[in-house]
Amino acid sequence: MRLDEKYLNGLMIAGLLALPLWAVMADQPFTITLVTRAVILALAAVGLNIVLGIGGMVSFGHAVFFGIGGYAMGILAFHAQTYTALELGLFTTDGTKFMPVIWLVAMITSGLVAFFIGLLSLRTSGVYFIMITLAFGQMFFYFAISWAQYGGEDGLSIYVRNDFPGLNTLIPIQFYAICFTLLCVVLFLFARLQASPFGLALNAARQAGTRVETVGLNPMRLKLLAFVISGAITGLAGALFADLNRFVSPTMFSWQLSGELIVLIIIGGVGRLMGPVIGACVFVALEHFLGELTDFWHVYLGVILLCIVLFGRGGLIGLLTGKEGAHV
Amino acid sequence: MSDPVLATLNLNKSFGALKATDNVSIDLKPGEIHAIIGPNGAGKSTLIQQICGGLRPDSGQVLLCGQDVSGHSTQARAQAGLGRTFQISQLCMEDTVLENAILGAMGAEGLAWRFWQPALKRPELRDRAEAALERVGLSDDRDICCANLSHGQRRQLEVAVALTLSPRVFVMDEPMAGLGAGGSKRLTGFLDGLRVEAPILLVEHDMDAVFALADRISVLVYGKVIATGTADEIRASTEVRDAYLGDAA
Amino acid sequence: MTLLRIENLSASYGVSQALFGVDLQMRQGEVTALMGRNGMGKTTTVKAICRTIRSEGTLVLDGQDLHVLASHKVARKGVGLVPEGRRCFADLTVRENLIAAARPGDWTLRRVTELFPRLGERQGQRAASLSGGEQQMLAIGRALMTNPRLLILDEATEGLAPIVRQEIWAALHRLKQETNVAILLIDKSLKELAGVSDKAVILERGRTVWSGVMADVTQDISERYVGV
Amino acid sequence: MSSILIIEQILNGLQFGVMLFLMAAGLTLIFGVMGLINLAHGSLYMIGAFAAAAVAGVTGSFLLALIAALAAAALAGAIVEMVVIRRLYSAPHLDQVLATFALILIFSEGTRWLFGSFPLFLDIPDALSGPVTLPGGIEYPFYRLTLIGIGLAVAVGLWALIERTRLGIQIRAGENDREMIAALGVDISKLYTLVFALGAALAGLAGALVGAIQSVQVGMGEPVLILAFVVIVIGGIGSVRGALIGALLVGLTDTLGGVFLPELFKLFMENGAAQKTGSALASMGIYVLMGLVLIWRPTGLFGARA
Amino acid sequence: EVKVGMITTLSGGGAGLGIDVRDGFMLAIAQSGRDDIEVVIEDDQRKPDIAVQLSDKMIQSERVDVMTGIIWSNLAMAVVPAAVNQNVFYLSPNAGPSPLAGKGCHQNYFNVAWQNDNLHEAAGAYANGADYKKSFIMAPNYPAGVDALTGYKRFFEGELAGEVYTELGQTDYAAEIAQIRASDADSVFFFLPGGMGISFLKQYADSGIDLPVVGPAFSFDQGILQAVGDAAMGVVNTSQWNKDIDNPTNTAFVESFQAEYGRLPSLYASQGFDTANLLLSALDKADPSDADAFREALRAAEFDSTRGDFSFGPNHHPVQTIYAREVIKEGDVFTNKILGVALENHSDAYAAECKM
């Protein structure tokens, strides 16, 4: 029996609504934290899915944007909590603990960085693109490690979660509501984008770059814009992730994290709307439940992931709907 | 005589020691089909690549409607009205036939930077795309995924995508290749009618088609134009016969 | 003696069926033309023979059921393929393309470059940078290097200059006369096909709708099934 | 800084480069030639080191240990190819990424399961230990000189295999078009199993050789993996020569950067701070190098294709 | 019923340390015979974000009273401040980053191992005693590495022949060894925990340089000494514990640990064991639900430590004796032997900054 992708998507959203509500009733706050983690990782991966799934650019350095989002939050909140001034050359600020401003800063900064990284990286393609984005990731990673002002390798702790008007973000379900809403918004945008002329052109640029050029479109510009949008979304996710943990550290820039984001997408299904969401949920659930079974749970995780690739072409969504995903 | 829509002036291109294009000057006038023939490896595709912006000539110019486009990118030339088909199909294999055509329509309408309304629901794109598919006879296959098309069907789609652009010039690299005998006959008839919309620079090895269609024929050998003339003139040239036609004339 | 026997062959691409019942018989030394309009299943039949697509029905080469063999085993049984779209190894040189396929027999690097002198001149050039026609020659040369008993040419002369095409047809005539190789030909040029083929098989929507001696392919038949 | 020290550091850079090449050699083969993104390459390296340590522990023979490393890694490689990789050649590249990522997890924790959580002992054989004096009075460990020799030998052998043998040609043909080379009668499956096993064996050899002067522990393959990727991408994928040059460049950049950047900063900074800043920049050095190379030549120094 | 949450590294390359801490801890719990203590153990994979989430879980869902287990300073920095602010007690069995000892100290945070600088300070003190005049010092470029060199310099009275920060996770030390050779140092101090130390020592031994080496115990613990092998023979290292410290608790601990797990305990195991015993001693006196009483009970530190005398300074960090040990071979097994005291009843440099 094959499932229609639409139902699957609906089911997934319903699940993400129901599970935390149940957790509130059953007084299982950690379940909420877990789901929040999955939702934030999903958000980051949705960002990556734009370049990877639609545009076919395998960015192995998306942790850069995740990390920038994280550090944007960390730095702003750090200055706000220590009442120290943040000198930004032209002007000085006291930092802020106001989420929307933090998000904006996170998205703008990571979008800008994505612009420059994209500009340089998009000269290459295929495996070289994978590696040059990795190179940028590593540069940021090592930079963060030695950035003593903000904790270096130790990272930065923010003692209280940042504020959102009208909500008490310290209550897990309320913070979850914020993350979930943002995920839904971004998913909606993703769906529109994918079907829009821009999405179609980007998708075409993945499959046949010369074709796109000969109809008078500039694949480089399409890809670059996609990269910027993608970076900004992943940056937003990074800011949320930092807020979830009330902590940022260079591991947010690590290549393992970039790799994990890619893995999430493949598990769910490349280029699928819900691919990253399903991938993130499954991954987080596996990580959690397998960890309780045995010390050597990585072995089991590995075996399960292997089965997903071998038997589910097009990830779990491919397995359930019987349709292959985008070829990247 | 009217001004040429497309012209090359002394184009040169070498690959190492090989002169793939040697001082080529050809032009294309409104309403005509100008066929380029020549042995394999003579440099026809290389010439087309230079005209369309895929390769940068070592020297020489490309003029489109009198304007020098030599320094322009592929996409700029397409926007300026160059519609091209490839010798080896360049299609989005995971997309449907219609989506491939819509992509062309987007290029023509300059509509790639829209992020909201689904591309398939935009009437201006859809109409344009469906009209083009209709003309090459692919209407019934519009929802088939490109990967599931046969070789010949893909060749038809190549032409359809060029049509969606409503270009001022067509540049076609072996559009008949891969079409069956029946398909070639149909396409020949179709191109015959197309020349009034826009002139066609046609590279083709199918001599039946070339002789039936071409107002002028240029023969390219080792990167050089060795002859230009009407079908009869070319057929009569012994030089061309030796280099290319054999006894197909 | 029957070399290749195909009966009621069916094949699908995923859920969409492409062949519904192809019948085809070939004998050693015989040239058979496989005809039909675009998308009627010619290439799919070839793929089935080469075992690059799954199929059902009878598929027997020289008494051996091909359905139990892997693709490379079929080739080693003597099936040489010139595929649609050439598919030369783009990053290899001309010489390397030929060497990669070589198997002992009459056809050697020397003989192939004699047949196609142009390939000889470009031995060190990457296949990707060859002209379309040169690639086609390379594909044929490469298939010959396997010293096949059954040579399959799918769109053998697509994109070739008339003079080269004549060369190739002449080469095929020579092959037919000088060797005992069986040839399965797909090509759009009816005239040339008729000149070299002994028999013809016509496909329509994945079925054999006509087969017989080439000479019997009347104007009527070709108009009906091939569109000319 | 004395000139002898500078020479010695350049030598160190070159030697580190050759060591990197040894690690990258198997990866070039698998990644460059078969077009497979094998993230589990580091695991095969680890398997080699562990097998060597285990056998050396029991027999006390370094030679047997090397043989064991080759055998174990080759076997693991062959099994992996037959059970997993083989099904993925026609799949999108990304599926290979996920599958080999899964293999890392399995191999790493599996090794820990077998050998425990503590590093293993593997030492340089007596015959190769200690320094020798080079012309100019430079004292240099004999073992490292041996590594240079082995690395160069592997480079030549590999280059000859890929470029000069029929097997090599068929392997490269297979990368271009697997289906086609099979249709021409080449048993590409067997060939690829062989190549994979060979690449794995090289990784295992590197693991054993390098393991003798490093720590043999779970996870030792991961940093190596990244470095090896950097090396072959700088050199250009599929080019053995490129991998060697890339490895030397990376080796020199890393070593000399680590030594000279702090010195440079000392010119205008206080000692400790100069050390910190200098070594921070040095750790980014090879990635900056890779970025620059790729921006300059998008397909690496000797690469033809993407 | 008391619930203890242990977050430690149980998978991946750094797992050995976490496993030792856990085993030592659980050994003490088992020996206490108490069945009203539930220990929840989770693997942090050495990732700070995972550690933070696990700590959320411990606090929110498991509602633990006491937390412990973290090995790495950066993970401790991520977890501890938030945890103790939520009124949970945290007993550190290993990491002792300087901020948590100074300005960031907290009444609910107790370190049962050492402050990060301690062993390095002791190494500096030992170097003075050994009459070293010029040291070449080296550590990875990360906060604990900076702490290490700072600690050594704080006590070492000689000059520095060179000061080098290496890359975290570096495996090849040829360049540094060349620098050492070229310098006019008379001794080498290094802090390279885990695999980095193994690599360095092997390569150093093979280089033919024979300057004396001194370092903290982290590259010479029971878990990795076998992997370093002969290269470590005779090297002096500093530690607050060794298996030959002569007191009944320690003798019994070494014996029972070996009986239980079939291997010699490391200093990490001893730290885990001491942490559990500190906890048990406090539980005997008060219940964690009475935070003030329980805190007082912890602060008193009335338990038999494997290191002998043990007490807390004002910032809840140990005041303890640190020894110089030498690597020796007992039969086939490499291990350490105490040479003498490096620092007696040593506290740490940050206590003055701590206001609680």
Ligand SMILES: Nc1ncnc2c1ncn2[C@@H]1O[C@H](COP(=O)(O)OP(=O)(O)OP(=O)(O)O)[C@@H](O)[C@H]1O
């Ligand atoms: N990138 C390249 N590097 C080297 N030589 C090249 C390159 N591209 C083309 N060539 C050579 O230039 C010549 C012209 O090639 P081109 O593809 O233009 O021929 P063509 O006239 O289109 O032939 P066909 O009719 O067979 O398609 C050929 O000999 C080819 O080998």
Ligand SMILES: Nc1ncnc2c1ncn2[C@@H]1O[C@H](COP(=O)(O)OP(=O)(O)OP(=O)(O)O)[C@@H](O)[C@H]1O
């Ligand atoms: N890879 C594929 N996936 C799915 N369907 C396919 C695929 N290739 C071909 N088909 C379908 O199978 C049918 C037969 O195709 P085939 O390629 O055998 O035709 P053909 O006779 O060789 O045509 P042509 O002369 O155009 O090459 C066609 O209708 C085509 O749409």
Ligand SMILES: CC(C)C[C@H](N)C(=O)O
């Ligand atoms: C094992 C110890 C040296 C760990 C150290 N506390 C660190 O933060 O990394």
Ligand SMILES: [Mg+2]
């Ligand atoms: Mg051409």
Ligand SMILES: [Mg+2]
């Ligand atoms: Mg066909």
